[in-house]
Amino acid sequence: MxxxxxxxxxxxxxxxxxxxxxxxxxxxxxxxxxxxxxxxxxxxxxxxxxxxxxxxxxxxxxxxxxxxxxxxxxxxxxxxxxxxxxxxxxxxxxxxxxxxxxxxxxxxxxxxxxxxxxxxxxxxxxxxxxxxxxxxxxxxxxxxxxxxxxxxxxxxxxxxxxxxxxxxxxxxxxxxxxxxxxxxxxxxxxxxxxxxxxxEIAREERERLREERKVEQELAAERERLDKEQAHYRAVLQRLSDTGQDTSEIEEQLERIADAIAQNDFRAANIRAGYVYVISNIGAFGPGVVKIGLTRRLEPLDRVRELGGASVPFPFDVHAVYFSDDAVTLENELHREFGQQRLNHANPRREFFFATPEEVRQVLAKKVGNLLDYNDSPEATQYFQSKGYWPASR
Known part of the structure; x- marks a missing residue:
């Protein structure tokens, strides 16, 4: 051939x-x-x-x-x-x-x-x-x-x-x-x-918008409640004034309501205000991992409870919830501080880090001063109750 x-x-x-x-x-x-x-x-x-x-x-x-x-x-x-x-x-x-x-x-x-x-x-x-x-x-x-x-x-x-x-x-x-x-x-x-x-960006944007709508609804509902409460105490104040009774307690209540309304209006106008939270889930991610996030909810623990839903085996433990007028900047600073310790380096929008709660507390304290409430050790009640029933190899 x-x-x-x-x-x-x-x-x-x-x-x-x-x-x-x-x-x-x-x-x-x-x-x-x-x-x-x-x-x-x-x-x-x-x-x-x-x-x-x-x-x-x-x-x-x-x-x-x-x-x-x-x-x-x-x-x-x-x-x-x-x-x-x-x-x-x-x-x-x-x-x-x-x-x-x-x-x-x-x-x-x-x-x-x-x-x-x-x-x-x-x-x-x-x-x-x-x-x-x-x-x-x-x-x-x-x-x-x-x-x-x-x-x-x-x-x-x-x-x-x-x-x-x-x-x-x-x-x-x-x-x-x-x-x-x-x-x-x-x-x-x-x-x-x-x-x-x-x-991924579109999914996160939809999640952000859902979160924003919840915040707007909560703030609107809170303002409506405060307006009704204020109207009630003003009516009481008028009746007491007409009868010549002491109105000091009612006036204190009205001042408290006025402060709450001002705070609520500030939260509605300032989109950067909110709560920075530090949470962990040792049953899902191990003892050396924390999530550092932000929420504008009136009740920030509602957001934490949502994160601990059916997608993870155990609820999250809260180590700190800190309110800041510029929570966006504070969150970004913490993310930069622990940037090299991210779990997911391919997607920086994921907010999990290889760090202990104590390490985050030290950095947070340098930025905002003394923290009145911070839990270094997670309770992880369901995790510890369940661990004894796991197979020996786990």
Whole structure:
């Protein structure tokens, strides 16, 4: 068999493999995942040196390797990424139409004929491009937020395999075309991350608006109650004055109500005023984790009780609830102070930190002075009552 025939056979085999991978992709991923899990369980000896030809496909391992995701083509929003992807894919199609995707030897002869050689290289170029594009499409379809490096390694390997098969005829995937398809992977990954971020921001904004509506309703209801109470005491004051009785106690009540109304109006007008709270949940997160948050509720513990709903196994314990005229700034300062101790470094809007209540108390005391009420130790009543019934291995 001649070199040219061997190349043709090799490319056809590669194309069949790639197309089969495209059809049976999910099964292959499940099999590889099962193999990785079984190997991890069975491994009793130190691992052998990693084979550079192997590509990790386990999402958890990949995400741990890459760290915090960084955008390769920073754009403002997901729609911009979508438009950039559409333009890039149009460029990819144009490169295929203009025969710029595969580098082809210009003077290759077959059976001593340049015409036959051009016909052969044209057919082989189509086979190469189909094989390469099949792998590129597989990489796009299996893209997950954060596993871009794995997809790029797979695509690089496909380009190198095709180059090896076409070495005898000086045929390979052009660097410009490979760059475009690599950029397509980057934009796809960026788009997926941006969509994920925007969904998270939208969810948090809806939560913020719900919280604001609750605060507005509470303040309006409190103002209505105070107005009724004030009207009642004014009527009593009028009757006592008309009969010449002592009105000092009623006047004190009216002063108290006036102060409460002024405070309520201040809370309604000043959106930065509120309560900064420090809470923990050792049954859910362990003893060294706290949440530092903010609420504008009239009764801040209502917010804490909501956080300790069905989403966590035990209610939160409250270590501090501090009212501030500028609670937004105070909360941000505390978050910056413990910024390096966040649980979630990928999403800074999550307010959990590796810190003890005592560590937070010391920082809070430096910023606001002495704290009259602060609990260093959590009660965690339900946690301690339940722990004795847990399996011994827990």
């Amino acid at each position: 001649s070199d040219q025939q061997e190349v043709i056979v090799g490319l056809r085999k590669m194309l069949v493999v790639k197309e089969r991978e495209s059809a049976d992709l999910q099964d292959r991923i499940q099999q590889l995942t099962a193999q990785l899990q079984s190997r991890a369980i069975a491994a009793l000896e130190p691992p052998a040196p990693a084979d550079p030809r192997l590509i990790t496909v386990d999402d958890a391992l990949v995400l741990q390797e890459v760290g915090i995701y960084e955008y390769h083509h920073p754009l403002e929003n997901a729609e911009n990424y979508k438009q950039a992807l559409a333009q890039l894919r149009a460029d990819v199609r144009e490169a295929v139409k203009s025969s710029e995707a595969i580098v082809v030897a210009k003077k290759f002869s077959f059976n001593n004929s340049l015409v036959e050689g051009r016909r052969l290289t044209s057919d082989l170029a189509k086979l190469m491009l189909r094989a390469y594009n099949a792998e590129a499409e597989n990489c796009v379809r299996t893209m997950r937020a954060g596993n871009l490096d794995t997809a790029k390694r797979r695509l690089d390997k496909a380009a190198k395999d095709i180059e090896k098969l076409g070495a005898a005829m000086q045929m390979r995937v052009s660097s410009s075309y490979h760059t475009m398809r690599t950029k397509e992977l980057e934009l796809t990954a960026d788009y997926m991350m941006k969509v994920q971020e925007e969904r």
